[in-house]
Amino acid sequence: MKSLGNPYDGDVDLRHGLACNCSDCADDAGHRMKAVSARDQRTRMSTDDMLDRAVESAIVRSMFGHNELSRRSFAKMLGGTTLAAALASVLPIDKVKAAILDEIGTPEKTDLSVGFVPITCATPIIMAEPLGFYQRYGLNVEVVKTAGWAVARDKSLNGEYDASHMLTPMPLAITLGAGSTATPFLMPAVENINGQAIVLHNDHRDKHEDVSTWRGLTFGVPFEYSMHNFLLRYYVAEAGLDPDRDIQIRVVPPPEMVANLRAGNIDGFLSPDPFNQRAVWEEIGFIHILTKDIWEGHPCCAFACSQAFAETYPNTYGNLLKAIIDATQYASDSANRSEIAEAIAPTNYLNQPVPVIEQVLTGRFADGLGNVRDEPNRIDFDPFPWHSMGVWILTQMKRWGYIEGDIDYAAVAEQVYLAADCGKVMADLGLEVPAETYKSHVIMGKTFDPAEPEAYVESFAIRRT
């Protein structure tokens, strides 16, 4: 929204900070009203104008280091037209605009349907619609809200969705035929890293310090083939609890987590945001640990499509991927987070109060225990699908008995996680591409070497193999 405001106008604020106290931001309703009117305004701009405006805005704001105050005072001092001319003299804005548009051929199919589950992990996929990233690459994408992961899987398998927001383990599981018929799926980009948390009910505050006291509790995770499930299992197993015997793990769709926690149906959950923050906001639970403190930089959600889609419409696939990676990169800049929170909060997308989303995206949040915490990495966005992350997920699927027998970890990870496609698009967009696709990860102090997956599985005392 705000990126479409006139960047040369000193009276326009291009973003709303957390502490913004303009009358519109005083309450939630005002925020929504504002989002709606901004949307109306946007529909009156043509797609081309919008695109130009988005690019100009990004350039101008980056010129000022995303500092709104200096941009505005500068614009007021010089006047908008002079500022525009001054910038054009040092920066070929028209060329920048053109460069973003070419490279991949024209899409074969422009009307696309992309599914998402309403959680903040889907931020790049969702925001690409209101902020015009899809249009920038000549695509008319409708993002469709999906009730849960099983439905997202089924609608992707039957072709109702051209591509979809998925959990990083899902394309691996679908390709292997675990929990569905084996269909080759591709995951060319990760959406977010970190971005989850373990929340406990307020009644269990006494269990905050010592995880071994969790024996007998019931936890919700959103899906079996999810980082949530694997991280929760890993976390309790490190404390000496067997996740299959000492605690109960139940699959609960993300939106139902908070209601179930309130009803006492579950004692806690490891779920995606905004539901962790929502549980705090509703004064039902507290944040026990952010998953970034279990594994800093762990993958969470992904952008995935069937191999058939990518092969039938290669240009569409390329442009879609480019739009997604571009949006992911935009979301990773913390200066853009407040604007994004406002863009994705309305009913059409996450349907959540703006302050809740803002706390998740900016990382300055109330933890439900009386503290205001500052964790800028609470959620981050990084598209690169490391093969080593795929191998780690497979080791955990093996560890807990989701897959059996011998498995060629690297081959499966490389077939599904298309690091090369992602790298190419990242290079096109002028981003830095990692030279390797494997690296070792440190999870709760223990180093995972992707070259020795089998030994890693065997190294755990609690396992199903």
Add this chain to the structure above:
Amino acid sequence: MTRSYDFRALALTIVILIVALGAWELSTNTEILPGAGEMTEYERLMGGGSQNAGVPAPSAVMQKAWEELSDPFHNTGANDKGIGIQIAYSLMRVLTGYALAAIIALPVGFLIGMSPLMFRALDPFIQVLRPISPLAWMPLALFIIQDSEASSIFVIFICSIWPMLLNTAFGVASVRKDWVNVARTHELGPVKTAFQVILPAAAPTIVTGMRISIGIAWLVIVAAEMLVGGTGIGYYVWNEWNNLDLTSVIFSILMIGVVGMALDAAFGRLQRAVTYTE
């Protein structure tokens, strides 16, 4: 006499409504919140308790209803459509599934009502399939039909078929034998007998079955749409629950009730039209 009786019933209904709404309103009185300026940052990040989900007062629900009903057909994207559009989607699914069920249930019901042999032969299938919850079919339907829209229509189909089938069979089977014999003495053909004697005689029972079916179909579509999402009144409820917005949830529950009542009233009217006295 009847007029004053009607009037007294109506007056009593209104009194009960006012008392119930009044008790509801009083039991949900909201406390005055401290001004934003006096809150610490922690309190502000916790929302100052303003969102603490309690049951909303009826006045809040009415206000919500007014907002929603004053713009029932707004359409601001795939995931944000007005209540009118959502109900239209649900009705379309219900009526499609229901019509398909009627096309199959009425002739088959007729057949097994006329032929005790067929009834005995098909009875085990009906008895096994009938008690299966319609939603239990959903995963299988999604897998086989591979289309969520068609799957939800299938679920409506499978739940509305049984009452129609069994009531039709029962109605046809219990047509008085004298009437069929009279038809036979008049040398009416089997088709003429079916349409001119049996159908009118069994019509009240058949329409009763149809009325039960439409009620069940409307119950089931809400659950089916909550499961599959996308559009429809069930999706609307799910989406509001997703936001834990109880006011909207109560409003949509009332809307579901009103539409269900309208459907039932339509079949009640049809039922009166085909009733006869012997």
